[in-house]
Amino acid sequence: MQCLITAPHSRPRRVRPPPTWRRHLSPSALAAPVPAPTWRPPLSAGPASPRTRYGGGGSGAEGRKRLPGGGAGRAMKLRRGALRAALALVLLPLLTPAGAVEPISVGLAIAGAAASALTGFISYPRLYCYFRECCLQRHEPRAAAALQQNLDKKLFGQHLVSKVVVKAVRGFLNNTNAKKPLALSLHGWTGTGKNFVSKIVAESIYKKGLQSKYVHQFVATLHFPHAHSINLYKDQLQSWIRGNVSVCPRSLFIFDEMDKMHAGLIDSIKPFLDYYELLDGVSYRQAIFIFLSNAGAEKITEVALDFWRNGRTREDIQLTDIQNALSVSVFNNKNSGFWHSTLIDRNLIDYFIPFLPLEYKHVKMCVRVEIESRGYAVDEDIVSRIAEEMTYFPREERIYSDKGCKTVDAKLDYYYDF
């Protein structure tokens, strides 16, 4: 799918969020068009055609149609102009008597051809998106390939995650007729790579990754801390999602600490995840939602331990061994925001993705990567010492790191940067 020109004059009004939000939101989110409670989706009054509804961004044939007067049509005209100018340049000597070359005319023709060619090329969508960030910056095959490559290279001990995430994202990006947005729910023990994977997904779709104005990250305890403000949060969150999807249908929303999010707030995003073609004139079918939580971590550990105790490798664990049990345990966990959530009840989560607890050997891999990223030569003695400093569970077997790879970074400071 091609990237398209963002028509600067049709960009929606930018409204600053209320101060409490501004304080917490990531810079990337703040750069995006921000809805306030009084905010309305850009140009969305009434059932407008996609051509008028989406001001900026967009992609594919639908986007191409919608550029008013400018965009693809103008680019076409400019390219045709460039071609005509070049043709004139070739024919000019032939038109003068006896084929004599007239220097001034030739000079003008060359300048005209060059200018036309330049504007024609600059108007070319892909070139435009090379210099400025566009909605869906990368072509789907490239995004999926980048995702696969990065997960294979950087993510340790999570064979299920790599497989499912790549399949889900690739399939969704290739599907030009999706019936609902993609919803992935990532579960697992702390420090096992949930945030790490969502960052990799963001980077594979948008060059700026989490800093992209089309990627929006929320942390429950940071953005929605007060139970008594739940109604305000609901309004703000819905406006935020509506506004940003209006601007870029392929927006990515990441919700961290879902288990700490108020159940009512989770339910308020349910309409966006459902199978509606349009909601108030906006389609959410190209958006991607990623939910992260520790809910269900015990269940995942239970399955992993069973395999270990039966002498089977963790790579033998299949998604079917965990997925159902995981969704049931998350749904029935009274301490989780997902408790009896309509998102699960109505089957709106496409994939429950289990992150297995990390073992000693995985912690060592994380340490090595961290040492290399700081520009030092890997010292295996330090690698082992740091890995041994971590605490492992269950108490008898001591197999899994209770913090995953999370404190590796801080522990390295002790050895290298004092």
Ligand SMILES: Nc1ncnc2c1ncn2[C@@H]1O[C@H](COP(=O)(O)OP(=O)(O)OP(=O)(O)O)[C@@H](O)[C@H]1O
């Ligand atoms: N499976 C993994 N492979 C490679 N690196 C990892 C893995 N898991 C964690 N890490 C490293 O540890 C850091 C912390 O992990 P991350 O923040 O993704 O954990 P998390 O699962 O989101 O934890 P929490 O549930 O506490 O939010 C990552 O930035 C990454 O450097």
